[in-house]
Each structure stands twice: as C-alpha cells, then as structure tokens.
Amino acid sequence: MRISFRQLSLSCVALTGLVAASAHAQTKKTATGHDRKATASAPAAQNRSSGGDDLSSSVLGQFNRSSEEVSVTSHAVAATGITNRTPGGGLMPPQSAPRSQSGVTRDFIAKQSPSSNITSLIANLPGVTVTSQDPFGTTGDHLQVRGLNETQFGYLFEGAPLADPINYAPYTGTLVDTENLGSVTVSQGAPDLNAPFYNAVGGQITATAINPSHHMGGFADLAGGSYSFNKEFLRFDTGDIGNSGVRGFLSFSHTAYDNGARGPGGFLRYHLDTKFVKEWGDGNDVAAIFSYNRQESTSWRAPTMAQWKQYGVGFSYDQNFYPGNANYYKLNSQNLNQQLIVLPMNFTLTDRLKLHVTPYYVHQFGPSLGGENIPAVGGYYGTQQYGQLSGGTVVNGSILTLGVDPWDQKTGGLNMSADWRITNSNTFSFGWWYAYTTHQELSDFQPVYADGSGWSGTPISVNGHILSGYDLNFMQQVNTLFIADTQRLLNDRLTISAGFRVAMVSRQGTNLIPGADPYKMQGNYFEPLPQFSASYKITPHDQIFINGTTAFRAPESVEAYSQIFDPNSSHATMQPQSLKPEYSISEEIGYRHQGGFYNFSMSLFNINMTNHQVTSTGYIPGTNQMVASPINIGGQTSRGIQGEFGLGRWHHFSPYLSGQFLHSTFDNNFNTGTGVLPTAGKIAVAAPKFTGAIGINYDDGRFFGNFDLRYVDSQYTTFMNDEKMPSYITSNLTLGYRMKAIGPMKHPQIQLNLTNLGDNHYLSGSSYSANAKAHVTSTGQIAAGSPPVYYVGGVFAAMVSLSTGF
Structure with a gap:
C-alpha cells in the first residue's frame, strides 16, 4: 500500500489539532463542572x-x-x-x-x-x-x-x-x-x-x-461546502398532543451539490419524514412512519483499470455536446423516487404473551437515463430487424437517443410474531411474514435534438410498438414461518436458543419483446433454515457466545429471469443466469466485555456457501445503462477473526479501534459456458485480507470533535486473480463548537466536517468478472478477458453546518 507523505502528515496534524483544541477547552470549565449535562x-x-x-x-x-x-x-x-x-x-x-x-x-x-x-x-x-x-x-x-x-x-x-x-x-x-x-x-x-x-x-x-420529543419544539440545520454543496433541514415536534398519548414530528430537507472534480452534473434531493408514536400501559405502542424521497443525480462513470490509470478521478461524462455524443452528461442520470409507510405495533396481551405486528408499503420508481446511438436503418426490435426509423437526427447512420428505463415497483407486506413466556425461564416464539411485489419495466428510446438541448419525449415506435430492449412484468410472493424456543438456566447466566424458519418464494416474469426466449420464466424456492445459539455470562460484564446459522438468497435482479435486447444486436445482449438459490452455513464463537471503563468484543467465524452468486454490475454492451447480473461461482469458504475496542469518556476523550482478518477462497472451478477456468482455491473477490479503523472522539459540552482513519487492503476483482484493486486509506475530521441557549435557540452549534483528508484518489469498489486477461480453458479454448469496471472514491470536501434546537 502507498500512503503519500501529504496524506500521513495531514492525518497527524488533524489528530494533533484535536488534542490541542481539547487542552484549550479544558481551561474553560462550565459552572457545573467538566461533564456538564444539558x-x-x-x-x-x-x-x-x-x-x-x-x-x-x-x-x-x-x-x-x-x-x-x-x-x-x-x-x-x-x-x-x-x-x-x-x-x-x-x-x-x-x-x-x-x-x-x-x-x-x-x-x-x-x-x-x-x-x-x-x-x-x-x-x-x-x-x-x-x-x-x-x-x-x-x-x-x-x-x-x-x-x-x-x-x-x-x-x-x-x-x-x-x-x-x-x-x-x-x-x-x-x-x-x-x-x-x-x-x-x-x-x-x-x-x-x-x-x-x-x-x-x-x-x-x-x-x-429517533422518537418524537414529548415537548413541542424542533430542530433546524443549514449546511454548505465544497462543490456548491447545500442542505437545508427543518423538523417540527408536536410534543404530547393533549391527553391522547400521541406525539410526532414532521421534517423536510433539500440537498444539492455539483460533481466538481468528478466531472459535470450534480445531485438534487427533496426528502420528507414523519413519525408519530402512541404508547400506553405496559409495553403497548404503535408508531406510524411515512417517508417521501425525490432524487436526481448525474450518473458516475465507472472506469476500467486502464481508464483509471489514464484519467484518474477525471473520468466522467462529457461537459460539451456534439452530434452523436452519447456520453454527454445530460443524457446520463439516475432518478430515485420512493414513498414508504411503516406501522410497527407492539401489544402486551397478557403478562406472558406479547404480539408484534408490522404492516408496510413501499413504492420505488425511476427513471434511469442513458445516452445511446441506435441504427437509423436495419436495427433490431428484439430479434426482428426493422427498416427506416422516423424522427431524430441521423449522424453516420445512427440516431442519438436517450435510453429511458422507467422502472416501477410496489411492495406491500405484513410481518407478525408473538412471544409466549411459558415459564419464567422458557420463552416460545412463532411468527409469519407475507409480502407481495409487482415490478414493471418498459425501456424506450427518445430522439435527442440536433443541438443537444433536450429530447423529444416521444418514444420511437416500430410497427406500432414502442422500440424497446426489455418489456418486463415481474411478480413475487413471499411466505415465511418460524418457531423458536429460548431457555434460560443457571440464574439466567446461560441462554440456549434454537429455532427453525421456512421460507417460500414464488416468482414469475414475462418479457414481451419479440423473440424473447423464454417468454416467461418462473422460480419457486422452498428453504428450511435452522438456527442455534448459546451464550454464557461469565460475570455481569463478560459474555461468551456461539451460534450456528443457515440462510439463503433467492437469485438477484429481474435480469436473472429475462433477456436484455438492444437495437444494435440481432440477439440478446444479456442472458438469464443461474436460478439456483444461494445457501450459507455459518458458525461463530465470540467473547465480549461491557461495562466499567471499556467495551471489547472479538469473534472467530466460518462461512460455507453453495451456489454463491457474485454480483457483477456492468454496462449493457454499447450503452451507458448499467445493470446488475448475478454470476454463480459455486462454493466459497470464508474464515477470519474480527474485533473492536472502545473506551468510555476519559478527560472528554472516547477512542475506538476495530479490525478484521479475512481469508476467503473459491471452492470450485468456474464454467464459462465454453470451458472451465481453474478458479478453485483462488482468493475470492471483494475479500480484502485486512481492514481496520481508528477513531477518537472529544466532547466537553462546548468544544467537540471526531477523527477517524480507515484502512482497506487490496482485493481481487476477477475470479482468476489476474486483476486487483489497490489498498487505500482515508481519514475524516469533525470540529465544532456548541453555544449556550440564545433566546429560543437551544444549544446552537457550528460544525466543520472534512472528508478524505489528504485528497487521496482511490478506487473504492468494483464490478467483477471471471478474468481480465485471456486464459486457456479446460477445453483448450481461449477465454477472452473482460476487464471489470470500478467505482471511484470520493475526493476531499469540506462542509460547515449551523444547527439549533428550538
């Protein structure tokens, strides 16, 4: 790993500054002493x-x-x-x-x-x-x-x-x-x-x-910083409403910024939160949570390793338009909109029986936008070739279009469980969860004006049908049942629990694009999932535990069930993947200490997986549309040790340490479809050997600050281990001052946040592929390399926020 002198020195200066600030602050004690509580x-x-x-x-x-x-x-x-x-x-x-x-x-x-x-x-x-x-x-x-x-x-x-x-x-x-x-x-x-x-x-x-306050009031926060960042937040608390036992809050925020060093474009978000709570009796409460989100952002462009080495953080969509430029930034964006309602309820039916009920509803929708040049003549609608397209400006035989993916998804569900205390030492639990999801996704292509000032808003049609790469309708139903029993022994020092859950997932999807094969796909999954755990309190502050857990994951994404077509290709550019569910068996043994002057925990873990599905996120060939596609790599084994340590406040300081060592390998060779690559025993992707973090917090009631430093080891991004992402280190700093009440303003404060001190330019994540370089398979054929693309980490930024209660 390479750590620049600038980066190391800035981190040391930041830490020294935090200590110096605390020394200065301790000379100004409040009237109530060092640990004044508001x-x-x-x-x-x-x-x-x-x-x-x-x-x-x-x-x-x-x-x-x-x-x-x-x-x-x-x-x-x-x-x-x-x-x-x-x-x-x-x-x-x-x-x-x-x-x-x-x-x-x-x-x-x-x-x-x-x-x-x-x-x-x-x-x-x-x-x-x-x-x-x-x-x-x-x-x-x-x-x-x-x-x-x-x-x-x-x-x-x-x-x-x-x-x-x-x-x-x-x-x-x-x-x-x-x-x-x-x-x-x-x-x-x-x-x-x-x-x-x-x-x-x-x-x-x-x-x-957070829970709403019992007192009427609120909270306001105004923030501004690098790259024209600004956020305005306002929350109003109703306090207790009469004698109803109901209280709640309502908040609204606006956030925006420019992409700055990462290229043209930016981010815009409007958000609304509400939460109302009613509590009564012994353990009875009902809450109502509602959230609305509208969000638009220019897409981040993901480079290959070669592009990263050439362009660095400047690899982005183009600032300027020219005829036929599908990489113009205004043609490549993401819209993420969501509405959700959650109604968690808890009831004490008797002294020995408690009921928990959580109905919920969530609506998520796009669109996602990406520029693409499609053939003006002789392109394809599914597997059917079309003639001359009408509309749009033809440049070198192609029409520049805005590819629109207006995905729309709705889910409603109900999760119920009950706890029956049979005896003072034995509790039996049982429950049921049901959810229903619908998903519609009809992509289209809208011609871009010749000067790049916008697009028609009218999709291109072929023989009376919208020209599309996928016309998906997807439906899913989920039922799960569980039972569990918990036994407490030796004066509640020993706790033994065992449970069993069965998950039933039913899916079906159709693709109405001409030539889609299969037109309809289904998946039905029935998985028994036992769990076991035991813990023992050595002392009131020390605990050891073991557990054995099973879990499964139904195949990810609608692309696992449907083909993806494109007007530039006579056949599907993406094929349905393996529909086998992923299954894991994991074991842990651990120890934790809590209380006194410090908290400490550590654990050893082992995870064995079958049909492990590695998520590969990449561009549809020839487009700027990114999709997630699962790749079944077979078995994977992960073993390691993790730990964390934190001190309580000491002279207003609270330090923290965490770390993990991980050894994760593939268990099987990978079948490319035309041959087998020798991946068994290779280090798994997304599995850095070492990760760690150091943090220190200071707060004397007036002056406060926070510093953290994170290290992530290098990690492979291909199954053949022929390309990897370098290790990196980042650090962040917070400094602030909290004032006394000023009129109706309660504890107004100013806060400075600095992220990525040293402005380290690094890759923070990636998609994955079987091999980045050409390799010979078991059949003697050459498996051509397919380099993965990478996510670029955030650059340095500064932000100042002013906040107050009222």
Whole structure:
C-alpha cells in the first residue's frame, strides 16, 4: 500500500489539532463542572424497535427495552441528540445478542456530515468496507463484509424490510434524513430468525428513526461546502398532543451539490419524514412512519483499470455536446423516487404473551437515463430487424437517443410474531411474514435534438410498438414461518436458543419483446433454515457466545429471469443466469466485555456457501445503462477473526479501534459456458485480507470533535486473480463548537466536517468478472478477458453546518 507523505502528515496534524483544541477547552470549565449535562430537552431518543442498542440473548435478536433506549432526554448535551454515554464516541453501544454485532448511535451519527446515509455511517465497524463515490456520503450503498456485499445483507428500517425486494439494493439515502436517524446496528454473519428476509446470507443491518420529543419544539440545520454543496433541514415536534398519548414530528430537507472534480452534473434531493408514536400501559405502542424521497443525480462513470490509470478521478461524462455524443452528461442520470409507510405495533396481551405486528408499503420508481446511438436503418426490435426509423437526427447512420428505463415497483407486506413466556425461564416464539411485489419495466428510446438541448419525449415506435430492449412484468410472493424456543438456566447466566424458519418464494416474469426466449420464466424456492445459539455470562460484564446459522438468497435482479435486447444486436445482449438459490452455513464463537471503563468484543467465524452468486454490475454492451447480473461461482469458504475496542469518556476523550482478518477462497472451478477456468482455491473477490479503523472522539459540552482513519487492503476483482484493486486509506475530521441557549435557540452549534483528508484518489469498489486477461480453458479454448469496471472514491470536501434546537 502507498500512503503519500501529504496524506500521513495531514492525518497527524488533524489528530494533533484535536488534542490541542481539547487542552484549550479544558481551561474553560462550565459552572457545573467538566461533564456538564444539558437540562434542555433533546428531540432525539433512542428508538425501541428491533435492532436497537440492547438485544436479547436469544436466537431471535429481538429488542428489549432498557432505560437508556426508552428515553435519553435528560442526558442530552446537544439539540442534535448527543448524550456522550456510548463508548467509543458512539461506535460501541452495548450488545448482548449471541452473535457478532456492532452499531452506531446519535453520539457518532450527529458528528458526521449531515448528508451521510446509513451505509456510509457504518464504515468504521469491524469488517465493514463501504464503497463511497461522492465525498458527502449521499450516494452509493455498496459495501462488503466477510467477502459478501450489500445484496447479501438484509436491511431493516423500523422493523420493515425496505431494500429493493428483487435486486436487493438498499437505497438507504431515500429512507431517512441523518438528522432523524437514531441508531444503526450491523449483525455480521447472522440475521434475526424472525427477520423478514430471503437474501440475508451475510447478516443484517438495522436502522431506526429517533422518537418524537414529548415537548413541542424542533430542530433546524443549514449546511454548505465544497462543490456548491447545500442542505437545508427543518423538523417540527408536536410534543404530547393533549391527553391522547400521541406525539410526532414532521421534517423536510433539500440537498444539492455539483460533481466538481468528478466531472459535470450534480445531485438534487427533496426528502420528507414523519413519525408519530402512541404508547400506553405496559409495553403497548404503535408508531406510524411515512417517508417521501425525490432524487436526481448525474450518473458516475465507472472506469476500467486502464481508464483509471489514464484519467484518474477525471473520468466522467462529457461537459460539451456534439452530434452523436452519447456520453454527454445530460443524457446520463439516475432518478430515485420512493414513498414508504411503516406501522410497527407492539401489544402486551397478557403478562406472558406479547404480539408484534408490522404492516408496510413501499413504492420505488425511476427513471434511469442513458445516452445511446441506435441504427437509423436495419436495427433490431428484439430479434426482428426493422427498416427506416422516423424522427431524430441521423449522424453516420445512427440516431442519438436517450435510453429511458422507467422502472416501477410496489411492495406491500405484513410481518407478525408473538412471544409466549411459558415459564419464567422458557420463552416460545412463532411468527409469519407475507409480502407481495409487482415490478414493471418498459425501456424506450427518445430522439435527442440536433443541438443537444433536450429530447423529444416521444418514444420511437416500430410497427406500432414502442422500440424497446426489455418489456418486463415481474411478480413475487413471499411466505415465511418460524418457531423458536429460548431457555434460560443457571440464574439466567446461560441462554440456549434454537429455532427453525421456512421460507417460500414464488416468482414469475414475462418479457414481451419479440423473440424473447423464454417468454416467461418462473422460480419457486422452498428453504428450511435452522438456527442455534448459546451464550454464557461469565460475570455481569463478560459474555461468551456461539451460534450456528443457515440462510439463503433467492437469485438477484429481474435480469436473472429475462433477456436484455438492444437495437444494435440481432440477439440478446444479456442472458438469464443461474436460478439456483444461494445457501450459507455459518458458525461463530465470540467473547465480549461491557461495562466499567471499556467495551471489547472479538469473534472467530466460518462461512460455507453453495451456489454463491457474485454480483457483477456492468454496462449493457454499447450503452451507458448499467445493470446488475448475478454470476454463480459455486462454493466459497470464508474464515477470519474480527474485533473492536472502545473506551468510555476519559478527560472528554472516547477512542475506538476495530479490525478484521479475512481469508476467503473459491471452492470450485468456474464454467464459462465454453470451458472451465481453474478458479478453485483462488482468493475470492471483494475479500480484502485486512481492514481496520481508528477513531477518537472529544466532547466537553462546548468544544467537540471526531477523527477517524480507515484502512482497506487490496482485493481481487476477477475470479482468476489476474486483476486487483489497490489498498487505500482515508481519514475524516469533525470540529465544532456548541453555544449556550440564545433566546429560543437551544444549544446552537457550528460544525466543520472534512472528508478524505489528504485528497487521496482511490478506487473504492468494483464490478467483477471471471478474468481480465485471456486464459486457456479446460477445453483448450481461449477465454477472452473482460476487464471489470470500478467505482471511484470520493475526493476531499469540506462542509460547515449551523444547527439549533428550538
């Protein structure tokens, strides 16, 4: 790994500056002492939903209330919801689940860039590698954990699975504004038994929104920075509404920036969040969460390794237009729109019986846009050749068009479970999850005006039909059932849990393009999934645990079921892939210490997978449209060790360390279709051997700051290990000052966020291919190289934000 002197020196200066600031700040003690606690109400309480800071020691991983999570209002030191109670500066909340589990709380979240999304916030946790493309953390949900990526993780938000149910993309930036995010928990290797997933072979990521305040008020945040970045956020809390027991909040935000060093274009987002809560009796509560997101962004252009070496971060779509230029930036963009409703409900039916019900609805839609030149004469609609096209400007026999993919997807679901405490030491749980999804996708081509000022808005037709590369209709139904039993022995020091889940997924898709073969494809999956765990409390602060988990993932993306055509080709440019489900068996043994002066955890893990599907994201040949396609690589084995360490506050400092060693290999040779490549024993893609993070947090109630440094080892991007992505290191810095109340403004503060100190230019992720260079297969044929494309990491950026409660 190469670390520039500039990068190393800047990181050291930043750390020294943070220490110096703290020394200066300690000379200005407040009237109430070093650890002054604000008495004003904070609008952020940790959420009580599944996946919070404290999880039960059962195989379910269900949330148990604790005093800190129910309300932290009296402990808040800032209007942002910071309490300074979580070790490691908010990076090591207490855990008790019998599995590897890490998280972040408001103590960390509130000090990051207000543009961050859920995925970018967990980059410091052990084994988590996040692919960042912009410097603000708004876009990009790609991550890797233990050799698996985000499509192999289940994402829960307020108890509902809100990732794309077909291609499993999480789109976390559309779910919630950072100012409304309460906590994020990462379970590496093992999902909850009762979690509504059919893809979580790698574990799960759980996010919760803050709870509304009991007092009327609100929060405002204004931010500006590099590349014309600006964000405006406003939240209003109703407080307790009369004697109804209902309280809620409503927030709105606008975010925009230019791509700057990454080329022309930019990003625009409008977002709305609401949450209302009613609580009564002993353990009864109902919440209503609604979110709306409208988002437009210029597509990031992904280079090959050769293009990266030639152009660096400047590899982008073109600033200027000329006739026939399909790479003009205004023709290449992504629109991501989402509406969601979640209604989590918890009821205490009797002293021994509790019921949990979560209905939800999510609507996601595009379009995605990409420029493409198509033949003016003699092109193809599916496998049928067409004659002369009408409309558009012909340049060198082609018409420049805007390829439009107006995908539209709706999902409704209901997740129910019950806990029956049979005796004081034995709890039996059972539940059912049902979900129904529809997906429509009819691509079209719209002629671009000769001067590049726009496009017609009218799709090109052939014989009365819209010219298209795919006309997809997809439907999916999911049913899962589970039972589990948890036994507590030896005065609750030993907890043994066993459970069984069965998942049933039914899919069917049609492609109405002429010549599509097959016209209709179906997939039906029935998977039994047992789990087992045991934990033992050596002392009230020390715990050991073991677990064995099985999980499966139904094939990813509609492209796994349907052909993709293009007017430039007489046959399908992408063929359906293997429809076999991915299956994993994982084991862990671990130890954690919590309480006292420090928190520490470590675990050893082993994951065996069959029909492992590596997600290859690439361009449809000859176009600027990127699609995700699963590649069945066969078996994969991953083994390693991970750990993290965090201190409580010491002289206002809270340090944090995390790291992972991973050895992941392919178990089988890869069949290219024309021959076999010797990939057995090769290092798996997306599996860096070493990853680590160092963080330090400072907060004395007035001055505060946060510094973190992350290292990611090199990683192979081809199955033949003939190309790899270099290792890289990045660091970020936060500095801020929190003021006393000024009139109606509660704890106004100014915060500076610096990302990628040293402006390190690096590749942060990639697509994958069998081989980048030509190789001889088992049949003696030459397997031509297919270089993968890469995601470019975000460059240096600075942001200043002003915020206050009221």
